[in-house]
Amino acid sequence: MNDELLIKYIQQTCSESEREQVRLWLAEETDHHRLFELEELYALKTQMRYARPARSEQAYERLLHRLHAQTPETNNRTTASLHLQPTSWKTLFSYAAVVSILCLLSANLIFLAQGEETAGTEAYNTIRVPKGQRVSVTLSDGTNVWLNAESQFSYPSQFKGDRRQVHLQGEAYFDVTPDRKHPFMVQLPSLNIKVLGTQFNAKAYPNEDHCITLRQGSVEVSTPNGKHLQKMLPKDQIYYRKSGKWEHRTQTNAAEASDWINGGLRIDNLPLHEFLPDLERHYDVEIHIQDAAIQDIPFTCHFKNGVDIKEALELLKATKQIDYIIDMKDIYLYKFHP
Structure with missing residues (x-):
């Protein structure tokens, strides 16, 4: 895989065919995904400005200090890649340190659960985003997820079985990799979302109204008890109130719902x-x-x-x-x- 193409993918400057080429390459081998994680950390321009500059620089200095004592073998756990952008990155690290970089950087800038939670037979990682911060993560299937402040997101290191299941408490914007044989399922505190391949925003903080906004594609939103079920079209919004009231709105400004991604x-x-x-x-x-x-x-x-x-x-x-x-x-x- 050409490094320049990977960087174009990260910066979202590649064509749709090039984008699909990278996604297929990522799905082939775990090692490919680890290399891509490193490319994302080294990119000349990351996708969003999420981490506060002072916090990022402090984490970076701690990382440099500790990298000399660690090797890839000490941190060999597979994880999705996390994108946090400080104001500037200094000298690039060596390729041999990729896994250590990911683990240490994650620990310093957001809360990435050290232990693995289990849901069924899959092992799940959990990201907890503090107040005042935002973060993005690329899942093993190439799906991109942006997480807003005070969100908790659980996902498997590798998707297995006939569905791709994740769990969200908080707010996230999803750009889901299409895969009709393996639907993408998002479990919220009070709603479930079924996706084949699409872009949508889900706001679902505990004890608050839930709001789903569809930008592209199609999703199916339902309550766990099956009382409400709605197939959404682009620009649709579903509000599920704490009172149990269900509202379906059409022709909304879907782009405004994810304005938080840009700060x-x-x-x-x-x-x-x-x-x-x-x-x-x-x-x-x-x-x-x-x-x-x-x-x-x-x-x-x-x-x-x-x-x-x-x-x-x-x-x-x-x-x-x-x-x-x-x-x-x-x-x-x-x-x-x-």
């Missing part, structure tokens, strides 16, 4: 108390409503990548509906008084 945060006519959990996850803060009169005030706004928490609060304050006080990571919201 943005979009609020569309939501009452204050409903979107505060998104603000808390996005900025790694705790927000406290001090005046019950403001909790149902609706807001519509779009915070672009790079907008910090103070700038976001100033935008909300500009509506002359709320005011705020920041105390370290705690934020207190009050009714606005001129």
Whole structure:
């Protein structure tokens, strides 16, 4: 496999035929996937800006310090590749250290479960993304998954059997590799999704409303008890409320649902108390409503990548509906008084 083609695949600049060529190559041998993991770490331009620069650089220095004492044999566990982008990478590592690099980098930048969980007969890895962070992972079949802050995602090191089963609590965007003989199944806290090959966003944090947005292809969404089942078309949205209410919307702006991938945060006519959990996850803060009169005030706004928490609060304050006080990571919201 040509290295230049791998880098084009990582940077999403290759054609559809080249993309399929890489996916077929990845599926051939485990060693191919490990080499691809290294290529992803070394790419001149990774796909997203997920990790905070200071945190990334600290992890990188720890990695350099520890790599000299480790060999591939000490960390030979197969894993999917994790993409986290610091502001800059220094000198490239040696190919012999690929597995060690993946394990150490994962441990420093996100929480990747050290032990393996079992679901049926397959061994599962679990990724836990902290508040204020985002991460992407490429699964063994070539499927790409982007994970939002405070998400937990479990997946097998290698898919086996007649289906590709994963588990999600939180928010993720999926670009699923087509395989009609092996449907891709996503188990959420209150919904199940069946996929053949498609792109969609799933937001399913525990104890919150679930929302599935389809961008391309087709998926089938159902409740575990079978009461609700819906085949979705592009631009469809399914809302499953905590109350048990099922809503099917058509002709939505599917691209907006995954705006968080690029570091943005979009609020569309939501009452204050409903979107505060998104603000808390996005900025790694705790927000406290001090005046019950403001909790149902609706807001519509779009915070672009790079907008910090103070700038976001100033935008909300500009509506002359709320005011705020920041105390370290705690934020207190009050009714606005001129």
